[in-house]
Amino acid sequence: MQDLHPRVLIVGNRGGTNVGESLEQACKDIVPVDLIESRRSMEGPRLLRALSWRLAGKRPLRLRAFGEEVVAYCRRVRPESVLAMGIAGLDSSTLQQIGELRVERSLFVTDDPWNPAHRAAWFLKSLPYYDRIFTTKRATIADLQAASGAEVSFLPFGYDPRFWHSSPVGCGQDNSLESDVMFAGGADQDRVPYIEALAQAGFRVALFGDYWERFPATRPLTRGHADPETVRRAVLQTKVALCMVRRANRDGHAMRTFEVPACGGCMLTEYTDEHLEIFGEEGRTVIYFRTIAEMTEKTAWLIGNAAERRRLALAAHDLITRGGHTYRDRMLTILQRSSATRQAVATL
Numbered sequence: 436m437q438d439l440h441p442r443v444l445i446v447g448n449r450g451g452t453n454v455g456e457s458l459e460q461a462c463k464d465i466v467p468v469d470l471i472e473s474r475r476s477m478e479g480p481r482l483l484r485a486l487s488w489r490l491a492g493k494r495p496l497r498l499r500a501f502g503e504e505v506v507a508y509c510r511r512v513r514p515e516s517v518l519a520m521g522i523a524g525l526d527s528s529t530l531q532q533i534g535e536l537r538v539e540r541s542l543f544v545t546d547d548p549w550n551p552a553h554r555a556a557w558f559l560k561s562l563p564y565y566d567r568i569f570t571t572k573r574a575t576i577a578d579l580q581a582a583s584g585a586e587v588s589f590l591p592f593g594y595d596p597r598f599w600h601s602s603p604v605g606c607g608q609d610n611s612l613e614s615d616v617m618f619a620g621g622a623d624q625d626r627v628p629y630i631e632a633l634a635q636a637g638f639r640v641a642l643f644g645d646y647w648e649r650f651p652a653t654r655p656l657t658r659g660h661a662d663p664e665t666v667r668r669a670v671l672q673t674k675v676a677l678c679m680v681r682r683a684n685r686d687g688h689a690m691r692t693f694e695v696p697a698c699g700g701c702m703l704t705e706y707t708d709e710h711l712e713i714f715g716e717e718g719r720t721v722i723y724f725r726t727i728a729e730m731t732e733k734t735a736w737l738i739g740n741a742a743e744r745r746r747l748a749l750a751a752h753d754l755i756t757r758g759g760h761t762y763r764d765r766m767l768t769i770l771q772r773s774s775a776t777r778q779a780v781a782t783l
Contacts, residue, residue: 441776442467442512446505447520448474452663452690454545454762455520457595461763466776471508476501476524493555495524502529509536516773519565521545522558530564539773543569543590547684549578567772573709574685588772591713593762594693594755598663601699601752604671612658612665614641615738616703617673619666619691622646626679627653632727633677638734641669670700674738677730678704678721688713693760696720696751701744703733720751 443466447455455470462468476495477484487496495501501524509517509532516539519525523542525533530540542565546553562568562583569590570579579587615638618630622644631652633640640656643666647657661669670676676695680686687709695702704710706723714720722737724730737744770776 440466441515442469443770443776444468444505444508444512444514444517445470445520446473446517446523446525448472452595452598452694453520454543454592457593457597457762458518458520458543458766458769460595460597461761461766462770465763465766465770469508469512469514471505473501473520473524475504492557493553494557498524498526498557499528502526502532505529506532506536509533509538514538516541516776518543518769522548522553522555525561526557527561527564530561534564534566539567540565541567541569541769541773543769544575544579545571545592547572547575549575550684552683569769569772571688572685573687586772590765590768591688591709591760592690592693593760593765594690594697595762596697599667599694599697601671601697604668610672612641612669612672613639614669614673615639616675616677616734617641617643617669618677618679619643619661619669620679620689621681622650622653623681623683624650625682629677629679629727629730630656632731633734636731636735638738641673643669666694667698670695670698673700674741674744675734676700676702678702678710680705680707693755696748696755697760699748699752701737701748702751703730703737714751714754718747720747720754722747 443462445455445459449456459468459470476497479496484496487494506529517533518541520543533540548558559582565583565585568579568583568585568587570576571592573589576587616633627650634656642653642657643661645660647653678691680689687707702721704721704723706725717723722733724733
């Protein structure tokens, strides 16, 4: 008889806003769960790690040893399902051994494996050994199907209510977080002209994330890398929260797509088919932009219309927080699609 409480192993990372930890926390009141941190596959002397990364096709230094640890866990504990997160440290040999133990193998890939920044031959060779793949990017579905032969499903990012919520900042708020426009995310080169245009238009811009200091136009605007609570407070103290996707990653939406509305921010959103699917036609919950000129024009309009900003923020908050977009909802979808865990969640 099938165990009514199957155990799930997540191979991912904890800390910050790692999706692996969010799914682990979400899973705890559904089925028993363990997490093995995939960053352990990267451990070792710094020089050797760098050489392995550069000369061995982005291969983690401890990839084989880490795989042996995961297989040993599966032999000892016998989970019904393994869920690997992102470009996890599980190679084809490890996945083959896990399959031989009759453990179902799923992958939730949140980056584009064919993006040159992430592309790794060892990872691409592992794809045929997954039984089921979930991706946050519709644009990668056909490639993942061709490379793996597995069942591939679109599964959007979500939000973790532990971090992203609309609780007031309070009387002791940090006024240094106030801005006209804020953006949280990495400094991709194709994003810089958008931020530069906002600054040149005279808006007070606040940037949170890595590498903005590398560009002269954005260096004065950066607030550095920030923890989730700082970003949440910044969303609540800005007039407009900018949401841009990552083109090099073939994104149709981003983590901020759900996190900003969950905080109660008014979002100016880059137009994509996925954003339209999530938020509906313009003016219902968000305002869209397609070009730099349109972005600056609509930013000015939003800043001059406080009542409309409040209406949009409330509408988007209601849509996201009541629409089944938490990582618990995403975990339920993963478990329901799995033959090993479907029965355990059928009555939830």
